[in-house]
Amino acid sequence: MKTLEVDVGHSRYQIAIGPGLLGNRAVLDTAIPGRSVLVVTDATVAPLYLERLRSGLGGRRVAECVLPDGERHKTLQTLGRVFDALVGARLNRDATVLALGGGVVGDVAGFAAASYQRGVALVQLPTTLLAQVDSSVGGKTGVNHPGGKNLIGAFYQPIAVVADTDTLATLPDRELRAGIAEVIKYGCVWDPELFDWMEGNLEAVLARNADALTHIIARSCEIKAAVVAKDEREGGIRAILNFGHTFGHAIEAATGYEAHLHGEAVAIGMLIAADFSHRLGLIDAAAPDRLQRLLRRAGLPTRPPRFGAAKALELMQMDKKVLAGAVRLVVLEGPGRAGVIAHYDKSVLDATLAEYFG
Ligand SMILES: NC(=O)c1ccc[n+]([C@@H]2O[C@H](COP(=O)([O-])OP(=O)(O)OC[C@H]3O[C@@H](n4cnc5c(N)ncnc54)[C@H](O)[C@@H]3O)[C@@H](O)[C@H]2O)c1
Incomplete structure (x- = not known):
């Protein structure tokens, strides 16, 4: 097991990464305070891992809330089901919400924990690679609104993250x-x-080699922890983690959150953002080409549906990163270097959008 620490000043917590953690009583006892928990999970994850988790929870009072599976259920209505479960089980402020699942469960359960009785403890038990490398760490929680993604939510840090790498065996x-x-x-x-490293070891990752997965999860969490420690509320540097996301969110919203998985939309968005960076003269053409090759080798899409540049811009303007009307965009400035810009030649953005969205 590998352990990392996140320190955001007002809150410090550990991330445990490794095999066999969900049924491990000692690990869960360290992570979960108190005797009452609500496990929030989804209909796909429940039959796979709920029993394993129960076996690690010992003599606690365990209530469960199984949500419908999928991004389209990341709504206020679904959030209401978590509150119903909390109230129904008569849980109070000493309860802990356990989010067992992918990013959708983590975000919904996290927001429920943030607001139920003005905040109860939250432990993230991520079961997708995306949740283990990204969404379970850093404290962003929330739900979608028909008008845009993650428009309703809160910053709310978990008190622990336990990423059991064994769960990735069943991930599609x-x-x-x-x-x-x-x-x-x-x-x-x-x-x-x-x-x-990803260019050199992608096949091992795709083959789910345990060491390769542990390496990328730990390194990703280290990076996320370092960035979040500097800027929990995204007033500055944390925004670079949204690289590709403003374009990606537009793609997700335009397609009703159904055609593309979040990570797929981000893949396309990253390529568009890299190309935009090149068009602005910030990086040379080799960088987006290299990114495109790696994304394609990973089996990720690199082209969005052509729903029109005007629609794309409209949806990007709904994104939370918009400040005083300007669409702020994360751009690449070199290998491993990114920045956020709000002032740029608008015609370059228009040309980029026309190229990709038609
Ligand atoms: N809070 C953040 O900082 C943050 C960061 C990135 C993404 N997100 C959010 O995360 C969400 C995407 O997360 P996701 O990609 O994990 O999607 P997801 O939660 O929808 O999970 C993907 C699918 O995999 C299934 N699944 C989960 N674990 C499984 C397992 N071990 N075996 C088999 N199937 C399993 C789920 O039931 C679901 O069908 C988006 O809503 C996105 O906005 C949040």
């Missing part, structure tokens, strides 16, 4: 690839060595 290939997109993102914006 497409979901694994979506998680790989976020790992490649860290390579682009922070760690050129990680990018090189």
